[in-house]
Amino acid sequence: MDYLIKPFPNEELLHVLGRIEHEILLTAENEALRSRLQVYEGPGALIGASEAMTRLRRLIARVAPTQSTILVRGDSGTGKELIARALHEQSGRSSHPLVRVNCGAIPETLLESELFGHVKGAFTGATERRTGRIELAGDGTLFLDEMGDLPASLQVKLLRVLQEREYDPVGSSQTRPVRARIIAATNRDLEKAIEKGSFREDLYYRLNVVTIQAPPLRDHLEDLEELVRHFTLRISAREGLPEKSPSHGFLDALRKWHWPGNVRELENTIESALILGEGEHFEVQDLPSYIRTREPSGTLPPSQASPETSIPESATLEEVEKRMLMKALDECGGNQSEAARRLGITRRTLAYRREKYGI
Ligand SMILES: Nc1ncnc2c1ncn2[C@@H]1O[C@H](COP(=O)(O)OP(=O)(O)OP(=O)(O)O)[C@@H](O)[C@H]1O
Ligand SMILES: [Mg+2]
Structure with missing residues (x-):
């Protein structure tokens, strides 16, 4: 953790040891907070007591035990x-795996073998057999995320998975059964995609057996306060920061956005207010100006640009790229289509980069 150069005075040794002790204590404290976090963060905890969330929970409870394919939209x-x-x-499949495939972020050429697996020698570079995610899911659940971004070549193959419940690994003619339950999700307007010819109608009908619509936040603002509390607790535990309660003005501004x-x-x-806010409570000034002034997002004046968006000279290209992605996503309120448009890349490329950088 440190070093001393002989000869050194005893006070220097004591000073170094003192600093190390302090560091060890901080680490222990951090770990204690982290273990507390695990208690708060039950996986899949949907927060909210509003009518919209209650209805959603009821619907989930009702369709979860069935074998139906489910399409989650929102x-x-x-x-x-x-x-x-x-x-x-x-x-009832929870003792089996839940395997997620991000259909929008995996390059098209890889997606097929990712899903179906491949045999040894199936293509140049396939030096080993690879287990596909359908097989990994076994009797569990296969979650096809960003389904609306599935490339056309794979839409046909997925149709077979849904319709015949079978598939062939890449390079093999040994048909294998699909035992997993399939859940797909998308934020795309699939009906429009069908009109444009980018999404197959037959696949749409196979997917659209049971649809669950996730409500936009502006339709269940009653849950806002509880959500704020939930995120405050979670993020403060993760960062080892004291918890804060929101002022009336703070909540009011949130309700108006x-x-x-x-x-x-x-x-x-909430994360940014918790980390950047200096007061004891969350105050209106802890919010970005576009929320405070209720203007549409994305018009931060330069003087208000957050310091982490300025680029240090030593930054690598990857760091610059990551910062730009984060900035664009931030300014578009997490809206990926809008952020991609602003960056001049496709939504697919954005999704791929997000996955790559863990954003
Ligand atoms: N009702 C809720 N209760 C608690 N947390 C929630 C709720 N809804 C969303 N979240 C949180 O918001 C974040 C976004 O949720 P999630 O990733 O499920 O959204 P998504 O609909 O899949 O978005 P995208 O289309 O961008 O992939 C997550 O951190 C999630 O935990
Ligand atoms: Mg998602």
């Missing part, structure tokens, strides 16, 4: 992944 950040987890946990990025945007807002 805007970005509305909790589709949480819903998929809740469905899995209440399905239209939340284009939904619960994820709220979560990010």
Whole structure:
């Protein structure tokens, strides 16, 4: 942890030891907080007692134990992944795996062998057999996330999975059965995608057996206060920061915002208020100016740009890219289509980079 150069005075040794002791204590404290976090963070906990959330929970309880394919729809950040987890946990398959495939983020060429696996020698570079995610899911749940971004070539193959409940691993003609329950999620307007010809109608009908609609946050603002409490608790435990309660003005401002990025945007807002706010409570000034002034997002004046968006000279290209992605997502309230448009890349590329950088 440190070093001394001989000869050294005893006070220097004591000073170094004192600092090390302090560091060890901090680490222990941090670990204690982390273990507390695990208690708070039950997987798939959907927060909210509003009518919309109650209805959602009731619907989940009802369809989870069935074998039906379920399509979860809703805007970005509305909790589709949480819903998929809740469905899995209440399905009677919870002792089996829940395997997620991000259909929008895996490059098209890899997606097929990712899903179906491949045999040894199936293509150049396939030096080993690979187990696909359908097989990994076994008797559990296969969660096809960002389903609306599935490339056309794979839509046909997935149709077979849903219709015949079978598939062939890449490079093999040994048909294998699909035992997993399938849940798909998308924030795309699939009907429009069908009209445009980018999504197959037959696949749509196979998917659209039972649909669960995740409500946008502006339709259940009654839950806002509880969500704020939930995220405050979670983030303060994670960061080892004291918990804070929101002032009336703070909650009022939140209630007036239209939340284009939904619960994820709220979560990010609380995180930034907790980390940057200096007071004992959450105050209006802890909020970004676009929320405070209720203007549409994305118009931060330069003087208010957060310090982490300025680029140090030593930054690598990857760091710069990561910062730009985070900034764009932040300013669009987590709305990925909008952020991609602003960055001049496709939504697919954005999703791929997000996965890569763990954003
Ligand atoms: N009702 C809720 N209670 C608690 N947390 C929630 C709720 N809804 C969403 N969240 C949180 O908001 C964040 C976004 O949720 P999630 O990833 O499930 O959204 P999504 O609909 O899949 O978004 P995207 O379309 O962008 O992938 C997560 O951190 C999730 O835990
Ligand atoms: Mg999602």
